[in-house]
Every structure is written in C-alpha cells, then in structure tokens.
Amino acid sequence: xxxxxxxxxxxxxxxxxxxxxxxxxxxxxxxxxxxxxxxxxxxxxxxxxxxxxxxxxxxxxxxxxxxxxxxxxxxxxxxxxxxxxxxxxxxxxxxxxxxxxxxxxxxxxxxxxxxxxxxxxxxxxxxxxxxxxxxxxxxxxxxxxxxxxxxxxxxxxxxxxxxxxxxxxxxxxxxxxxxxxxxxxxxxxxxxxxxxxxxxxxxxxxxxxxxxxxxxxxxxxxxxxxxxxxxxxxxxxxxxxxxxxxxxxxxxxxxxxxxxxxxxxxxxxxxxxxxxxxxxxxxxxxxxxxxxxxxxxxxxxxxxxxxxxxxxxxxxxxxxxxxxxxxxxxxxxxxxxxxxxxxxxxxxxxxxxxxxxxxxxxxxxxxxxxxxxxx
Numbered sequence: 108x109x110x111x112x113x114x115x116x117x118x119x120x121x122x123x124x125x126x127x128x129x130x131x132x133x134x135x136x137x138x139x140x141x142x143x144x145x146x147x148x149x150x151x152x153x154x155x156x157x158x159x160x161x162x163x164x165x166x167x168x169x170x171x172x173x174x175x176x177x178x179x180x181x182x183x184x185x186x187x188x189x190x191x192x193x194x195x196x197x198x199x200x201x202x203x204x205x206x207x208x209x210x211x212x213x214x215x216x217x218x219x220x221x222x223x224x225x226x227x228x229x230x231x232x233x234x235x236x237x238x239x240x241x242x243x244x245x246x247x248x249x250x251x252x253x254x255x256x257x258x259x260x261x262x263x264x265x266x267x268x269x270x271x272x273x274x275x276x277x278x279x280x281x282x283x284x285x286x287x288x289x290x291x292x293x294x295x296x297x298x299x300x301x302x303x304x305x306x307x308x309x310x311x312x313x314x315x316x317x318x319x320x321x322x323x324x325x326x327x328x329x330x331x332x333x334x335x336x337x338x339x340x341x342x343x344x345x346x347x348x349x350x351x352x353x354x355x356x357x358x359x360x361x362x363x364x365x366x367x368x369x370x371x372x373x374x375x376x377x378x379x380x381x382x383x384x385x386x387x388x389x390x391x392x393x394x395x396x397x398x399x400x401x402x403x404x405x406x407x408x409x410x411x412x413x414x415x416x417x418x419x420x421x422x423x424x425x426x427x428x429x430x431x432x433x434x435x436x437x438x439x440x441x442x443x444x445x446x447x448x449x450x451x452x453x454x455x456x457x458x459x460x461x462x463x464x465x466x467x468x469x470x471x472x473x474x475x476x477x478x479x480x481x482x
Contacts, residue, residue, distance in 0.1 A: 141471055279319050279322065
C-alpha cells in the first residue's frame, strides 16, 4: 500500500478539478453544437445523442432484456443483441431505462474517466501533463462518442482507474475494476490483460508471493469470460457461441486484412466517404503514437492495455469506420504528445487545444448528422 502526503493530495485535487473543467468545457461545447445541428435538421437532440446507432440496442436491452434479433435479407446478416455486453444497459435500466438515463450514465462515466485519465497522466508526466492528457483526449476526432449513449466512456473510466490502481500497487482494486471492464465491452479484455500481465511480471520476475497478486491475476479476466461463456452456453457452444454471434454481425478477427484493404482504397485515390479517410488517418496516427509510447518506456501495464486494445481494433474485420471509436479508450497513446505539450508555452498549448476542439466539435456533427456510415 502506497502512502500519499497531505501536500500531494492538496496539489493533486486542484489539478484534477482543472482537468475535469477542461474536459467538461470541450465536450459540453460539443454537445451544444450537436444539439444546435440536430434542431436545425429537425431532429430531437436527446434522440440524436442518446438513440443513435448502437444506443438503440442498449436502450432495448435496458427496457426489455436480451433476446432481440434483427435479420437483413439483402446482406444475410443476423444481428443479435447478445453481441452487446451487459454492464452499461444494466446501469441504464437502474437509472430509468430512457434515452435521458442512458446519457446520464454515459456523462457520469465520462467525468469519472476524465479524472482517472488525469490521475494516470499526472503520475507519469506530472500535474500539467495530466491536464494536457485529458485535454487531448477530449479533442479526439471521435470524442463525440464520450457524450453519446455508448459504452466507450464507461470502459475508459474503468480502464483509467484500473491502470491507476496498478501504478499505485492496489491489486485488488485493479482486479475488481477489470472484472467490471470485462462486462462493459468486448475490448474490456484489454484491461484484464494489463492486470494479468502485471501480476505475471510480479510473480515471475520479482518473485512476489503476495496473495493479492495471485488473486488479481486470476480474477481480472473473469467478467469478460463469464459473459462470453454465458452467451456460448445459451447457444450450446460455450467456447464458440459468442464469436458466432459476432460473425453473424460481420465482425471477425482477420489479422487486419480487411482494414488494409479499406486503407488501400483511400491511399489509391478511390472515391470514399470522409469518415473512411479520417479513419485511415487516425489508425496511422495510432501506430505512430504506439511506437513513441513504447520508446518512452512507459510502465508495462500501460503498454499491455494499449497493445491489446490496438490488436483487437486493428485485427478485427467489419465496421471499418468504427475503428477510431474503438480506440477512444486508448488514451495512453496520447501520453507522448502530452509530454511534448507540457514542455511548450502555456499559450501554445491552449491555442492547439482550442483549434483541435473546434475541429472535433465540427466532426462530431458530421458523424452524427451527415455521414451515412455506422459510428
């Protein structure tokens, strides 16, 4: 158990408040711009924010439970709501089961995530670096998803606080949070991987015999495994049933072949939607940032979480334009950029953040109100 001085607490709290304020200002502006665009288009802002694309599935699960299946004759796909993990719809149900309740849960999770991201950044880069890390995360092209009725904010919150617990040596906290992350999204297994890899490192290299390390390493993947096995058992295929559900949605692991084909269309100058071009740019930037993150010798837990999340995102086929959304919880990728900005003049950091915030707000409107591709 680590000890924290009173002075450290007093200095960390204001910095966390500043980080949360920056996040709220950027994403709040995004909500206002999107609401104005929805009104101008004759649509309900609450419906756009809380009932777009996958949000419809989550709301149906919250209101009626699992069991919905949708078949598409033109593509032959069979979409089952068992593809969606249960924690977020459960929280929405407890909050009232409406689109507004879904937004309340997502916004609360986003606020917790912002504070958690700051704590991780402050521990690795210092208080100013932590604030800038949150600011950069808030202005990502697809950060609009953090204010929608989606699960990325919840996963990011659980991931950030799990990593912080690991950095502080709080193994059981990390294990409990990773179990919840595993019940949030398929990519929640990346959080469990960080805990299990760190536990293995402690046991094998540092010869630790602490029972909490053993417990954390074994418990971490249990949330993800429990849901996958439960869906499989329902289809009388415990090990493969969940992945069959995903394949029927068009999602499978092809080691990135499909992603490379989509990227090739953009590079070759083919006519593709703006969202596809931005997706290629985001994925290319993610690869570069991952290299920089590794060269900076960040803690093993940070590298394991980010690496597994990127592996799942890049290696999965189907819904190419959704890949940047899948990477939104991969906030550690922004650590190298935050470190550079922390050494720059404050005025420069503010200007860069403001420009990126404007672009992010505008692109969010495009994704929700103009683009025809799934978010």
